[in-house]
Amino acid sequence: MKTFIAVAILMTLSVFSIAEARVKVTGHGEKLNFSREGIPEKYKSAFNLMQEKCIKCHTMERTVIAVQTGRAPITGQPFNKQAVKAYAITMLRKQNSDFNKKEMLDIVVLLNYLLDENAK
Numbered sequence: 001m002k003t004f005i006a007v008a009i010l011m012t013l014s015v016f017s018i019a020e021a022r023v024k025v026t027g028h029g030e031k032l033n034f035s036r037e038g039i040p041e042k043y044k045s046a047f048n049l050m051q052e053k054c055i056k057c058h059t060m061e062r063t064v065i066a067v068q069t070g071r072a073p074i075t076g077q078p079f080n081k082q083a084v085k086a087y088a089i090t091m092l093r094k095q096n097s098d099f100n101k102k103e104m105l106d107i108v109v110l111l112n113y114l115l116d117e118n119a120k
């Protein structure tokens, strides 16, 4: 019974987050990702960088949910443009993250674009 309720809640939550989604996404659960389609040419290299570097420690699901809901899923902190900058610094400082500042800035600009798309 408990499992059933947990599954029901999870399903409701995931339907809810998809219904809310304005930024284009693909996949579900761990495979949830931003859709490459519709990413403007000028953001493509940052997009590739994000797909390569932001999945070293966790899946893209975390980042997609943050953009979709405006909340960082682990700590529940607001995820807006100001927060993106702060998270970029946090992720940059984490051990084993191999970004340089320029790469991180490119990803910040891309995440700001995705936040704007989601707000449309």
Ligand code: HEC
Binding pocket: 050, 053, 054, 055, 056, 057, 058, 062, 063, 066, 071, 072, 073, 074, 075, 076, 077, 087, 088, 090, 091, 094, 095, 096, 097, 098, 107
């Ligand atoms: C070196 C490992 C590592 C890399 C690389 C990394 N992350 Fe994280 N990320 C974490 C950990 C660990 C957490 C859990 C919360 C924490 O410790 O800050 C996290 C949490 C998050 C969260 C949720 C934060 C919250 O407060 O709920 C988001 C969003 C996120 N990461 C996005 C990204 C993005 C975008 C990138 C690429 C620019 C990235 N991460 C790269 C380790 C990493």
